[in-house]
Amino acid sequence: MTTEECCDATYKKIVRQHCYDALTEAGFARFRKEGVDWPFGNEFHCWVGLNTVVEPKYVEINPFVGVHVVPIMKLYTSLEGREYNRGVATYAVHMGELVPKERAFRFTRQTDVAAEAARLARLYVGVGLPYAESMADYERLLPLLQGRVPTFGGYPQRVASCLYLMDRKDEARAFVEDFVKQQPDYFEGFAVPFLKLLTH
Numbered sequence: 001m002t003t004e005e006c007c008d009a010t011y012k013k014i015v016r017q018h019c020y021d022a023l024t025e026a027g028f029a030r031f032r033k034e035g036v037d038w039p040f041g042n043e044f045h046c047w048v049g050l051n052t053v054v055e056p057k058y059v060e061i062n063p064f065v066g067v068h069v070v071p072i073m074k075l076y077t078s079l080e081g082r083e084y085n086r087g088v089a090t091y092a093v094h095m096g097e098l099v100p101k102e103r104a105f106r107f108t109r110q111t112d113v114a115a116e117a118a119r120l121a122r123l124y125v126g127v128g129l130p131y132a133e134s135m136a137d138y139e140r141l142l143p144l145l146q147g148r149v150p151t152f153g154g155y156p157q158r159v160a161s162c163l164y165l166m167d168r169k170d171e172a173r174a175f176v177e178d179f180v181k182q183q184p185d186y187f188e189g190f191a192v193p194f195l196k197l198l199t200h
Contacts, residue, residue, distance in 0.1 A: 022117035043070040046132035047089040061105040065128035066092025076157040079193040
């Protein structure tokens with residue numbers, strides 16, 4: 001393989017910038033150099049995740065889509081003493097779950113990067129945005145979060161925060177008290193300040 005054909009971190013950066021530029025041109029809001037989303041207006045955002053793999057012969061973008069819910073993320077990270085990050089999904093899936101027949105986004109040195117980035121942006125506008133909007137309220141999001149509670153990864157915290165923000169505080173309390181008994185090591189850091197919040 002010649003140097004011209006080899007894919008590396010520099011090429012990865014070029015590919016990702018083209019993708020973010022194409023998404024911005026399609027109407028997504030750029031909130032940092034490698035970060036875009038689409039605000040829905042109720043503090044729900046369509047979340048975009050471009051997971052990237054670098055191999056010697058290609059760079060592959062694995063697109064994820066979902067929602068970022070500002071109040072949920074701010075509430076649970078603040079209770080855990082962590083910094084809020086607009087770039088973290090509240091709930092997301094791989095785009096392949098929504099369009100299994102879509103061709104992979106694999107960039108070699110011969111790829112027309114701008115054209116493939118434009119295809120990626122069209123996929124987010126045509127499929128990603130409607131999917132994210134379909135869960136852009138607490139009622140529709142809650143069962144999705146509940147379905148992921150067994151995987152941990154912040155989902156129990158998101159469920160409790162979602163219930164709290166829906167003013168279903170008794171359910172939130174019951175859920176947290178039950179879950180902390182099952183998983184004290186994992187959940188206590190969130191459960192203690194959350195239950196304190198409920199008493200005020």
